Amino acid sequence: xxxxxxxxxxxxNTRKVDVCIYxxxxxxxxxxxxxxKLGKSVIVIEPGQNIGGLTTGGLGATDIGNKYAISGLxxxxxxxxxxHYGKLEQxxxxxHVASKVYDNMIAEAKLEIVKNHRLIAVQKNDGYxxxxxxxxxxxxxxxxxxxxxxxxxxxxxxxxxxxAKAGVSYATGREANSQYGEAYNGVQVSEYHQxxxxxxxxxxxxxxxxGLLYGISDAKLKKxxxxxxxxxxxxxxxxxxxxxxxxxxxxxxxxxKAEKYTxxxxxxxxxxxxxxxxxFKHVKIGDTTVVINKGGFLIKHMPNGxxxxxxxxxxxxxxxxxxxxxxxxxxxxxxxxxxxxEDYTKGLxxxxxxxxxxxxxxRKEMQSWGYAKDEFKSTNGFSNQLYxxxxxxxxxxxxxxxxxxxxxxxxxxxxxxAAYGMDSHTTQRILINGMLKNEGDVEIPVAGPFPISYxxxxxxxxxxxxxxxxxxxxxxxxxxGSIRMEPVFMVMGQSAATxxxxxxxxxxxxxxxxxxxxxxxLATNPLLNKEPLEIIVDNDNTDQLxxxxxxxxxxxxxxxxxxISQPSAEKKSVTFIPExxxxxxxxxxxxxxxxxxxxxxxxxxxxxxxKTSTPVTITPADIKVLGTNxxxxxxxxxxxxxxxxTGKKAFVEVIENSGKQPAIADAILFKPIK
Numbered sequence: 001x002x003x004x005x006x007x008x009x010x011x012x013n014t015r016k017v018d019v020c021i022y023x024x025x026x027x028x029x030x031x032x033x034x035x036x037k038l039g040k041s042v043i044v045i046e047p048g049q050n051i052g053g054l055t056t057g058g059l060g061a062t063d064i065g066n067k068y069a070i071s072g073l074x075x076x077x078x079x080x081x082x083x084h085y086g087k088l089e090q091x092x093x094x095x096h097v098a099s100k101v102y103d104n105m106i107a108e109a110k111l112e113i114v115k116n117h118r119l120i121a122v123q124k125n126d127g128y129x130x131x132x133x134x135x136x137x138x139x140x141x142x143x144x145x146x147x148x149x150x151x152x153x154x155x156x157x158x159x160x161x162x163x164a165k166a167g168v169s170y171a172t173g174r175e176a177n178s179q180y181g182e183a184y185n186g187v188q189v190s191e192y193h194q195x196x197x198x199x200x201x202x203x204x205x206x207x208x209x210x211g212l213l214y215g216i217s218d219a220k221l222k223k224x225x226x227x228x229x230x231x232x233x234x235x236x237x238x239x240x241x242x243x244x245x246x247x248x249x250x251x252x253x254x255x256x257k258a259e260k261y262t263x264x265x266x267x268x269x270x271x272x273x274x275x276x277x278x279x280f281k282h283v284k285i286g287d288t289t290v291v292i293n294k295g296g297f298l299i300k301h302m303p304n305g306x307x308x309x310x311x312x313x314x315x316x317x318x319x320x321x322x323x324x325x326x327x328x329x330x331x332x333x334x335x336x337x338x339x340x341x342e343d344y345t346k347g348l349x350x351x352x353x354x355x356x357x358x359x360x361x362x363r364k365e366m367q368s369w370g371y372a373k374d375e376f377k378s379t380n381g382f383s384n385q386l387y388x389x390x391x392x393x394x395x396x397x398x399x400x401x402x403x404x405x406x407x408x409x410x411x412x413x414x415x416x417x418a419a420y421g422m423d424s425h426t427t428q429r430i431l432i433n434g435m436l437k438n439e440g441d442v443e444i445p446v447a448g449p450f451p452i453s454y455x456x457x458x459x460x461x462x463x464x465x466x467x468x469x470x471x472x473x474x475x476x477x478x479x480x481g482s483i484r485m486e487p488v489f490m491v492m493g494q495s496a497a498t499x500x501x502x503x504x505x506x507x508x509x510x511x512x513x514x515x516x517x518x519x520x521x522l523a524t525n526p527l528l529n530k531e532p533l534e535i536i537v538d539n540d541n542t543d544q545l546x547x548x549x550x551x552x553x554x555x556x557x558x559x560x561x562x563x564i565s566q567p568s569a570e571k572k573s574v575t576f577i578p579e580x581x582x583x584x585x586x587x588x589x590x591x592x593x594x595x596x597x598x599x600x601x602x603x604x605x606x607x608x609x610x611k612t613s614t615p616v617t618i619t620p621a622d623i624k625v626l627g628t629n630x631x632x633x634x635x636x637x638x639x640x641x642x643x644x645x646t647g648k649k650a651f652v653e654v655i656e657n658s659g660k661q662p663a664i665a666d667a668i669l670f671k672p673i674k
Contacts, residue, residue: 016149016150021045022132023157026054027470028493034501045117053486054387056095060094060095061310062486065446067633072494078487094304134146152468155469173229173230174424179227180402184442185477187224191290192441201431214259232424233319235387240309240370247370248380256346265358274294277299298310298311302628322340328392393472394472405422411455414451415454416452416492418450418482421444456475465510473492534671536669537578547563575654586671588639588668589637608651610644644670650670
């Protein structure tokens with residue numbers, strides 16, 4: 001990276017900037033880029049040695065929910081990833097490619113980033129943070145401490161440390177459902193990622209006096225929906241490969257004890273694994289439908305033969321119950337917890353590949369995998385970022401709740417959108433009526449993409465007037481479970497930085513900026529380059545459609561829905577009509593849903609500039625899918641480059657091929673070409 005600095009260059013002087021960003025996460029880098037492009041002096045303080053957080057730390061199969069929700073520099077980040085792979089955009093990628101994109105952004109904006117410095121003190125005056133003091137993370141000494149003064153501060157850490165030290169109210173754990181009128185917060189026992197009945201929990205099977213196996217708590221199940229301070233499990237998102245020429249074998253890690261995985265061996269036997277890949281199915285037993293889990297990992301395939309290994313089933317990479325002290329823990333406590341998670345994960349892979357209690361077929365399959373040599377070179381192929389799914393959550397001017405996820409309430413000051421389901425991982429492993437069960441898992445879809453309030457990024461004005469918090473934002477546990485996705489964090493980073501600049505320019509608190517103006521800035525200059533905007537016409541933009549024939553609407557695809565042709569004799573088509581505000585060349589793309597990409601038929605279109613019409617046919621072979629398509633639900637596929645004049649005469653018509661599979665009309669993208 002070209003723009004990294006050491007505080008040694010500043011001796012003992014206090015560093016003064018317009019905007020100080022604490023945390024070099026994905027949100028932190030986007031925020032810094034934004035503030036710098038908007039003309040402010042910026043410094044990024046990163047407590048660790050790595051930039052980009054989870055986006056560069058192994059989470060290569062991006063959790064999205066719906067691409068419609070992602071905008072601005074966040075979407076541009078995935079466009080730059082796509083350019084690397086020869087596509088418009090790409091949401092599943094190798095970690096080093098994400099690092100390269102961030103490096104380019106850092107170099108372009110000449111960002112000042114200081115690694116290996118962590119927060120130790122915050123000085124406030126009249127509700128404003130005046131300065132912070134940081135120390136060298138791996139070798140703290142009073143004589144190397146540094147102070148940073150700024151007009152506005154952003155907390156872009158996963159832990160919310162600056163927010164907490166600034167005296168801002170926050171929550172940890174799970175609220176009771178009754179607190180915000182929710183249904184999926186607090187204690188929850190799910191059928192997903194659950195132990196099958198009959199797994200013996202004791203060290204010596206059948207003998208309670210021998211004690212519980214490692215990882216099982218002796219806690220009692222509390223009432224459904226009751227609140228507590230338990231934290232959903234953390235893990236590492238691991239990049240593995242089966243390419244022997246680019247592989248580091250699993251070896252026995254520090255502090256390895258095979259008995260930590262005895263419970264896993266019992267799960268394998270009970271579920272009768274025929275492989276390590278996680279699967280589940282719904283099975284009807286009498287009048288009841290149950291979920292049957294099988295396999296140990298959610299394996300998301302990435303380009304070039306690599307994968308993003310994630311938790312799956314009752315016992316996997318999630319280290320259940322080991323992170324309760326992390327959110328409010330001091331640096332030594334967190335370092336210990338991080339190391340325990342690392343040892344646990346490495347031990348899990350080693351156990352599955354080598355322990356004789358694991359069936360030979362499973363051992364051989366696991367031995368076919370290894371860490372990728374060309375990823376995470378400084379940590380010998382192992383991820384450099386613990387997946388801190390949730391730590392502190394601010395209690396700010398407004399708290400996002402399940403009501404927002406369910407569209408029961410909708411905010412008008414939205415500055416980002418979320419679309420992922422309400423998601424929580426297991427929080428504890430306990431006995432319920434004598435049966436071993438996981439508790440805490442929640443997987444509930446949201447009503448559709450929903451706006452996130454600007455007030456959820458700001459503390460209460462009485463607590464702090466110049467702090468914005470785009471990661472540990474103000475949300476209940478279950479609403480945070482939908483919001484907490486890396487692309488959304490990036491969008492909120494851009495929004496927060498833009499708001500910071502507005503507050504500085506207007507000389508007001510972050511709570512008192514004109515949010516309508518903020519929304520307008522984000523909408524009209526999303527890439528901070530004042531270039532002509534791309535145009536997306538979605539099937540929900542009914543005033544820009546001409547529909548012929550019988551079409552039905554389905555909740556799927558890009559945005560909230562798509563149109564699908566219905567069986568009938570008449571010819572059927574949907575015409576998408578953009579409003580071209582600047583004449584010139586445009587690359588035109590159609591959104592092809594995941595189901596369409598697997599179809600055998602071709603897709604027919606007519607593209608017109610208002611005078612000349614061009615028929616275009618694409619086939620499934622034209623749809624370039626790299627790795628797991630994931631929750632993105634589709635791909636943008638090129639229809640070519642065309643010249644359009646201003647006005648509403650251009651159009652793209654989607655035509656059903658009679659006698660073949662139904663046609664789908666979802667969204668058309670018109671991207672200006674320089």
